[in-house]
Amino acid sequence: MRTQDFDFFLPSDLIAQFPPTQRTDSRMLYLDSPCDKFQDTLFIDLPKYLRAGDVIVFNDTRVIKARLWGIKQTGGKIEVMVERVLDSHHVLAMIRASHAPKIGSRLLLENTINAIVQGHEQNFYILRFTHELSVIQLLEQYGSLPLPPYIERQATQLDEDRYQTIFAKQVGAVAAPTAGLHFDEAMLINLREIGVVITYVTLHVGAGTFQPVRAENILDHQMHTEIYYIPAETIGAIQQAKGTGNRVLAVGSTSLRALEACAKTNDGQLKPGYGETNLFVMPGFNFRIVDRLLTNFHLPRSTLLMMVSAFAGMENIHRAYQHAITQRYHFFSYGDAMLIERKV
Secondary structure (H helix, E strand, O other), X not given: OEHHHHOOOOOHHHEOOOOOOOHHHOEEEEEEHHHOEEEEEEHHHHHHHOOOOXXXXXXXXXXXXXXXXXXXXXXXXXXEEEXXXXXXXXXXXXXXXXXXXXXXXXXXXXOOEEEEEEEEEOOEEEEEEOOOOOHHHHXXXXXXXXXXXXXXXXXXXXXXXXXXXXXXXXXXXXXXXXXXXXXXXXXXXXXXXXXXXXXXEEEOOOHHHHOEOOOOEHHHOOOOOEEEEEOHHHHHHHHHHHHOXXXXXXXXXXXXXXXXXXXXXXXXXXXXXXXXXXXXXXXOOOOOOOOEEEEEOOOOOEHHHHHHHHHHOHHHHHHHHHHHHHOOOOEOOOOOEEEEEOOO
16 A cells, blocks of 8 residues: 555645634534545534443543753754653653764753763664653753644643643653543533543653654554553443443544554453554554544644544545545644544
């Protein structure tokens, strides 16, 4: 399957640069994949598409202030983007510099943090922070929120709040699970009142989520690895819903990826605990857990667009995206939402 099959032209003015005034103000395109039709609606109408006993699965990861600026020991300027916190003093990071730093060289970040380049792993560097404070403490104090590259401005105080979900808890992501940004407390209360079961997984989103697929054949693309955690309570709720004919709605591609990766690893079953996944969901994938997906509109030539094409069918996604562009939906992290029924 060719990468160009997942390309499309998106007018730049449809890329949302700021969040809506209120979290729930977004539009929502409902895609009924089994019936090959879609409908314009509003995110605030989401409860109308749910019934008592349905399960919603959120990703409760929390975005860290992963961007740091500094200099190499040679004096050259650098930008460090933390991809993953490995332990209290080590990170996996991308480094942007005019010349790549050498193994063993020293960096000074934010005029305060001394770091040593200890190794190289694919496109990432292993850095050791030589400071009495932990990595998480240093990032919180000196780092900057890493807005996606298509948001063409620096992060502000507004983003400190709005680029986190209201249920963000587990620290470790470098990008927000953006479908969850639409929810406010009133919406969660409304869902609980109609009998929807709210559950959580954790998947720490990596910067690779924004990387386009550059290989001509999508099978040649190498996915980045992410850490996930699935609680026993979430598995119990999903099993209960499946047993009573109710549906599982994953909020965001990251929730879907955690659930389906766990099931694929364990012969179709969910098991509680931690895991790592580089699962590439593409057309032809056998979904075992998720029945419905709430997601935003995704980048051309991206693995996320390929995932929703697998979930809804390529032709359905193509038509829905063209409709969204014509109707001037807003795209990407701060954009509008899609509710998708899985193609059977």
